[in-house]
Structure formats: structure tokens, C-alpha cells
Amino acid sequence: MIFNQIERISNLLRAEERKEGGEYGLQAVHMETLYYLSKCNRFSDTPASVTEYLQLTKGTVSQSLRVVESKGLIKKQTDACDRRVIHLKITARGKRVLANSMPPSLFSNALEEMPLETKAQLQTALDTLIKACQKENNSKSFDVCGSCRYCQPVDDKTHFCGLTKQPLSNDDIQLICREHTLIQTNE
Ligand code: SF4
Numbered sequence: 001m002i003f004n005q006i007e008r009i010s011n012l013l014r015a016e017e018r019k020e021g022g023e024y025g026l027q028a029v030h031m032e033t034l035y036y037l038s039k040c041n042r043f044s045d046t047p048a049s050v051t052e053y054l055q056l057t058k059g060t061v062s063q064s065l066r067v068v069e070s071k072g073l074i075k076k077q078t079d080a081c082d083r084r085v086i087h088l089k090i091t092a093r094g095k096r097v098l099a100n101s102m103p104p105s106l107f108s109n110a111l112e113e114m115p116l117e118t119k120a121q122l123q124t125a126l127d128t129l130i131k132a133c134q135k136e137n138n139s140k141s142f143d144v145c146g147s148c149r150y151c152q153p154v155d156d157k158t159h160f161c162g163l164t165k166q167p168l169s170n171d172d173i174q175l176i177c178r179e180h181t182l183i184q185t186n187e
């Protein structure tokens with residue numbers, strides 16, 4: 001039953017993504033690529049991270065990146081410390097496309113109509129389900145810094161990543177990270 005419900009929601013959302021993206025000549029996979037790059041942090045904006053997050057083949061992701069780059073929605077940036085690493089940055093045009101279409105209005109409107117308490121319960125239940133699915137297939141959590149064991153608060157504006165040894169701003173910690181590691185509750 002839960003599977004059917006989630007499958008139905010996925011189908012509805014994919015259809016909306018195709019519809020919204022179609023206005024810009026983009027397929028659902030292009031929209032998902034762009035959306036991921038809009039919400040990931042600077043340690044996670046590489047082609048390999050996109051592949052890992054979307055759980056697609058390298059070839060599919062490369063092709064998708066070529067399309068969004070050719071439309072001026074992302075640009076490549078060489079890493080300042082390691083020239084072999086390429087970062088994928090969303091352009092102003094890419095942000096405008098997303099602002100107009102993601103999340104699809106069908107989804108935002110449906111959530112708006114939901115009571116706050118139901119929304120909070122749904123969020124908690126989905127979070128539990130996502131974590132269980134990720135555990136089952138050993139995939140990364142791709143979550144935000146707040147629940148990462150490496151996140152150390154410095155003051156009310158700054159945090160520190162104990163893994164990358166880099167400072168993090170309040171904006172940074174709202175973004176998802178491929179290195180996110182859950183806090184171990186049994187320690
Ligand atoms: S604290 Fe964790 S989630 Fe945040 S940047 Fe560091 S490794 Fe990533």
C-alpha cells in the first residue's frame with residue numbers, strides 16, 4: 001500500500017517535471033540534475049556526486065550535464081586546490097528556471113492545503129523511510145550538516161566541518177552533502 005502511494009506520487013511528480021521542463025526543452029532527468037545542484041554543497045557539486053545522488057549511470061549523467069550546460073543553466077569551475085576536480089555551478093539562468101518550476105506547483109499547492117501537524121508527521125515518517133531504504137542498499141545519506149557527526153558549531157553564524165576541515169556558514173549547513181555521516185546514537 002505505501003509502495004503504491006509513493007509510486008503514484010513519483011509518477012505525478014515526474015509528469016509535472018516533464019511538463020515544467022518541457023517549456024525550456026528539458027527532460028525530467030535534466031530538471032532533477034539541476035535541482036540537485038541547487039541544493040548540494042561545495043563538496044558535492046561534482047559529476048560523480050550527481051551520479052551517486054540520482055543513482056543513474058555515468059553516461060546518462062554526462063549527457064544530462066551536457067544538455068544543461070549547453071543551455072547555459074550550469075557552468076563548470078575547476079577546483080582551486082585540485083585541478084582534476086570539476087565543480088558544477090548553477091548560473092543565474094539555471095536558478096530562474098528552477099524558481100519557476102521546482103518543486104512543481106502541483107506539489108507545492110497540495111502541501112499548502114495540508115494541516116501543519118499532518119505535514120510534520122509526514123516529514124518524520126518519510127525521513128524514517130528514506131533512512132531505512134538507504135540502509136538497505138548502502139547508499140549515502142545525502143543529508144544536511146545539522147544531523148552530521150562532523151558538524152561542529154563555532155558561534156551563532158559559523159560552524160566547522162570536522163571532516164573537510166572547512167568553515168561552514170549558516171547558509172552552507174542548509175545544503176545537502178555527499179560526505180554526510182549520521183550521528184551514531186549508540187556511542
Ligand atoms: S559537517 Fe558533514 S554534512 Fe556538513 S560539510 Fe562536513 S561532512 Fe558534509
